[in-house]
Amino acid sequence: MNTPFAPNTLYYGDCFDIMSGFPDGYIDLICLDPPFNSNEKYNKVFKDSGLHIDPQIKAFDDVWLWDNTSAERVERVKNAVANPASKVIAGFEGFIPRSKMLSYTSYMAERLFMMHRILKDTGSIYLHCDPYASHYLKLVMDAIFGEKNFRNEIVWHYTGGGRSKTYFSRKHDIILWYVRNVTSDYQFNIDEMRVPYKPTSGYARVGIVSQSGKRYTPHPKGTPVDDVWDIPIINPMSDERLGYPTQKPLALYERIIKASSNPGDLVLDPFAGCGTTIEAAKKNGRDVIGIDILPFALRLINRYRLAPNGITPLPIEGVPVDMDTARQLAKAAPFKFQDWTISLIDGLASNPQKVGDDGIDGLCTP
Ligand SMILES: C[S@@+](CC[C@H](N)C(=O)[O-])C[C@H]1O[C@@H](n2cnc3c(N)ncnc32)[C@H](O)[C@@H]1O
Structure with a gap:
């Protein structure tokens, strides 16, 4: 299938098929939050959500099975010699044969390789995942994007929800940031990434004089944020909450977009869900493309993300x-x-x- 490439469009379909119609090196920033290998039964979560979205729940089950399709895909990836992750997947096969993780990582390897092709030389990719899969995906990313192009493993820390009595409560996701080419003029808007100094910081009051006598004056916008981000999850009472089970906070995606793109740049979310990236990008003057395998998710984006913010709804390609x-x-x-x-x-x-x-x-x- 050859899909026309059009910025400011939402596409219905498998992102692999849709992206295959995109030209090389066109996207400035890719933010992806793919289904994790987390064993969540999202159809059940949709059913239980009881919230104000239509319960058109045949979505995706974030459950990776080992089946004939997985076996065929693993063979296909191993034989795709142009894909540098082919060797990683072959290695995983020796280590975790016929497993859900092998199914998941081979699925991601095909799509991440496609993303590498369509990303600009100065572009960035932020891959959102969880601690069950992040170490496997990092190897796949190192193979495809290159270890030298790795920039950060961002820990998104949140609180809320239950607490474990048998282990430290798991309260973070991982976001892997790679650039396409570390020697290019890739975007990192550090002054957009500043947070107020902590009251305990010397900078907060008068600035600091080092032992050598050099005076460091405080920056008016505070200190650059580090790679652990404390951003609250969307709690059940939050105004932001749309009821989409995997919805992420707007503040999280606004930070990524402000860090690694500029107004007028083109941002792609190949697993758009209910459109956190799309809203964050449009509100900050970026062009966007969103893809989802669920037609109703794309309609949610227009109805609940863009229209209430006075942003013109985006055309949805692929639906009649x-x-x-x-x-x-x-x-x-x-x-x-x-x-x-x-x-x-x-x-x-x-x-x-x-x-x-x-x-x-x-x-x-x-
Ligand atoms: C974890 S959710 C994304 C949530 C999103 N970040 C948000 O805040 O709403 C993953 C999304 O990927 C979609 N999806 C799953 N497989 C897909 C595929 N092959 N191509 C495109 N979208 C897919 C699902 O329908 C789901 O909406």
């Missing part, structure tokens, strides 16, 4: 706009047609079992 295009989709991709039609009816969820029924069924959800 009239009878002709609906017929074309039904013929070309029956299950995509199924997902799309069912997502238009409140209270219905597309049947996750994709069997040979020509894509004309749905599940009634309570």
